[in-house]
Amino acid sequence: MNIASISGRTFFRHQSSILQPAVQRVWKKEQMELFAVLMTEDRKLVLGGDGRADSPGHSAKYGTYTALEVPSNVIIDIQQVQSNECGGSYHMELEGLRRSVAAVEEEGLSIGTIITDRHRQIAKWIRTELPEVQHLYDIWHVAKGISRKLESLAKQKECDAIKPWIRSVVNHLYWSAVSTESGHGDLVAEKWMSVINHIQNVHEGHGDLYPSCSHAALETRADQKKWIQPSTKVAVKVEQIVGRKMLHNNFSEGGSHFYMSNK
Numbered sequence: 247m248n249i250a251s252i253s254g255r256t257f258f259r260h261q262s263s264i265l266q267p268a269v270q271r272v273w274k275k276e277q278m279e280l281f282a283v284l285m286t287e288d289r290k291l292v293l294g295g296d297g298r299a300d301s302p303g304h305s306a307k308y309g310t311y312t313a314l315e316v317p318s319n320v321i322i323d324i325q326q327v328q329s330n331e332c333g334g335s336y337h338m339e340l341e342g343l344r345r346s347v348a349a350v351e352e353e354g355l356s357i358g359t360i361i362t363d364r365h366r367q368i369a370k371w372i373r374t375e376l377p378e379v380q381h382l383y384d385i386w387h388v389a390k391g392i393s394r395k396l397e398s399l400a401k402q403k404e405c406d407a408i409k410p411w412i413r414s415v416v417n418h419l420y421w422s423a424v425s426t427e428s429g430h431g432d433l434v435a436e437k438w439m440s441v442i443n444h445i446q447n448v449h450e451g452h453g454d455l456y457p458s459c460s461h462a463a464l465e466t467r468a469d470q471k472k473w474i475q476p477s478t479k480v481a482v483k484v485e486q487i488v489g490r491k492m493l494h495n496n497f498s499e500g501g502s503h504f505y506m507s508n509k
Contacts, residue, residue: 273324280320281353290358292316294384294505295346297339306335311342313350316361323349340367347376361505363387364492382505385423388493389416395487405480410471411445415488418444425460435494442485447473 252260284291294314299306306329313323325345332341343362350357359380362368364387372381393416400409422437433455440452440459449459474481 277323280315280318280322281350281355284315284318284322284355285353289317290356291322291350292359292361293322293346293350293357294361295343296363296384297342299335299338304335306338309335309338309342311339311346313343313346316359322346325349337367339365340371343368344371364391384505385420389419392416392419392487392493396484399480399483399487402483404478405483407472407474407478407480408445408484411474414471415441415445415484439489439494442481442488445474445484446476446481448476 292315294316295311297309297311299309301307309327309329311325311327312321313325314320315322323346325342327338327341327345329335329338332338343360347357347360357376357379359382360372360376361382361384364383369381372379393412396408396412396415399405400412418441419438422434426434426437436453436456440456443449443452444459449461449464450457452458474484
């Protein structure tokens with residue numbers, strides 16, 4: 247087309263010498279203004295953090311960690327981490343959180359709560375290095391993981407009966423957390439586990455804290471999902487997914503472990 251254009255080399259030179267510094271200056275200015283506003287508020291911060299890598303799996307080279315100040319609903323910090331800075335891609339998310347926490351605390355701000363996904367390294371680090379900070383798991387991540395496991399199960403032989411139930415099971419997870427007062431983790435766990443009985447048309451005898459389903463008597467409808475038959479392969483597999491020890495412990499230990507996001 248005979249249209250003059252700059253070379254790729256020139257583009258990247260302009261990007262690194264002009265564009266990126268300009269973006270960085272604007273971001274730091276806005277971040278400092280945000281810190282100044284938060285300093286005037288008589289409260290501790292509630293940070294929600296999550297990381298994203300440039301590729302899935304353990305081969306990622308770069309990761310970005312973003313921290314949101316939840317009550318304000320604004321991004322408070324962004325950190326870029328390279329895998330060779332922290333001993334591998336699996337450690338990038340924790341390193342990003344470390345840097346974000348340090349950046350916030352360097353400005354004299356106090357953190358009261360941190361909300362993350364169920365990353366084991368992060369949980370251990372907060373527990374040991376920030377014992378005064380409340381650590382909550384974003385239940386959206388938990389629900390997403392359970393949904394994926396159930397969708398994978400539905401593709402297995404003799405297990406397709408769970409497919410119509412997947413959304414209901416995930417909704418039950420949210421309900422179990424939302425309908426229970428903070429500090430009653432054992433009750434949340436029993437409500438959650440009751441879904442195993444419910445999808446098998448058993449609505450009583452769930453446990454001591456939650457003995458029966460809260461819904462009204464169910465009417466038979468033509469479009470009603472078929473009940474899962476007890477002791478079948480799919481019933482056993484669902485129980486293994488729902489009753490995973492780690493998930494159950496997250497509910498029961500300490501009581502208040504989950505946060506409801508608006509994702």
